[in-house]
Amino acid sequence: MERDGKTGSNRQLWPVLAGYFIMAFSDLVAPITPRIAASLPAGMQAWASFLPTTVFLWFLLLSVPVAVLMNRIGRRRTALLGDALAALGLLTAYFAGGEGLAGYFAGFGLLGIGCTAIQVSVNPMLAMLAPRDRMSVYLTLGQVFRNTALLLLAPVVTLLVWLAGSWELLLPLYALLTVAGGLWMAFTRFDDPAMNAPSAERVDLKGYLGLMKNGTVALCALSIGAFLMLDVGIGYLSVQLVDSPNPLLTTTFFYACRIAGSLAGVWILSRVDDLKYLCGCMAVAALVCVSLFSQHAAWVVYAGLGLLGFVLACVFATFFAAATRAVPERANEVSGLMILMISAGALSAPVIGAIVRHSGDVRSGVWFLLLCVLFIGGAACYLKKRKG
Structure with missing residues (x-):
């Protein structure tokens, strides 16, 4: 890695952080899906509900293969490939989406593939730039940029509808930002030690999955899976916990507090x-979940969701850093496994939906959140004890 003092470090850091902002573009699919469905004939609206799946699916299928590719072409080239595919996907959805649902599926599929490559590559890039004892700090800073992009989505859509009467301009706008971020990274020099490792060419898919034999890596991977289920579950359940004409404010408030928690x-x-x-954060999160069982006042729900957003801000960064510290020479493989676990978020809605339908009470879905919190807290305390 280029070491020319603080200026050189910052020159490398900022384009990587921009990658975190871009990776959040995959999350635009879920909130705009109802708008797409509303523009379709009644018989096709049910198919639109599968659009978010086109994004989650690629995290499951391609995270580890992309990490294998990354060992051969390097982290920056993988990130640039992801930027190109994401921008192409956004433009495809914009130009072809108006012709029918197939255009949206093709565009969002490319967006999902591109964002998978971006997530797999920029996490180890940021970890490479961080001092070993401050890796969690740097990775948490990356989450600040990602969560900022998520927070800005609703205001940007609202502004575009007000100015242009349509949300669709969001797609070329985000494509332009993706191209700008890719060019920034393309003109920034990085030395990728993974490409130069003698064993880089010999690592295959079996070797990546073999990392799960390391107890620390396996526990961190499962904990990130639990965190994604918790994160998506909160978004799915929160809008049902508040009787409000604009329940989406719950998720906006949640991400605002997530940013505050990341900065803290x-x-x-x-x-x-x-x-x-x-x-400590998971102990607080468990208490919040317990309070949501009995408290029905809207302000209590908002306060609880805000507090959850704050204390969950560092979960991903902490487990990713712990896994990377366990096998620092295999940071690429670790990244592939950790991003693979993002696909676990697809389980939250059907599981919580089944629990709620069985019990007849929407608050019974909080049990799912509590179980995720307890698993994450138990894993963190176990790893802390081993580390100590």
């Missing part, structure tokens, strides 16, 4: 052990 985490994790901090 950047400061806290530079002073406190990351696993110790996470154990």
Whole structure:
């Protein structure tokens, strides 16, 4: 890696952080799907509900293969490939989507593939730039940029509808930002040690999955899967917990507090052990989940969701850093496995929906959230004990 002092470090850091902003574009599919469905004939609207699946599917199918590819072509080239596919997908959805649902499926499929490549590559790039004892701080800073993109989605859509009468301009706007981010990274020099490793060409899919034999890596991977199920589950359940004419405000507030928690985490994790901090955060999250069983007032739900957003801000960064520290020479493989677990978020809605239908009470879905929190907290405390 290029080492020319603080200026060189910053020059490499910012385009990588821009990658975190771009990777969040895959999350635009779920909130705009109802708008797409509303523009379709009644007989086709049910098919539109599968559009978000076209994004989640590629995290499941391609995370590890992309990591295998990354060992051969390098992290930056993988990120640039992802940028190109994501931009092409956004433009395809914009120009072909108006012709029918097939255009949206093709465009969002390319977007999902591109964002998979971006996520797999930029996490180890950021970890490479971070000092070993501050890896969680840097990865949490990356989540600040990702969550900022998520927070801005609703206001940007609202503004475009007000100015142009349509949300569709969001797609070429995000494509332009993706191209700009890719060019920024393309003109920034990175030295990729993974490409130069003698074993890089010999690592295959079996070798990646073999990482699960490492207890720390396996526990971190499962914990990230539980975190994604918790994260998606909160988004799915929160709009049903509040009787409000605009329930989407719950998720907006949740991500606003997530950003606040990430910013606080950047400061806290530079002073406190990351696993110790996470154990405390999960204790708070468990208490919040318990309170949601009995409290029905809207302000309590909003406060609880905001507090959950704050204490969950550092979960991904902490487990990703712990897994990378366990096998630092295999950071690419670790990244592929961790991003693979993002696909676990697809389980939340059907599982919570089944629980709610069985019980007849929407608050019974909180049991799913509580179980995820307890697993994450138990894993963090176990890893902290081993580390100590």
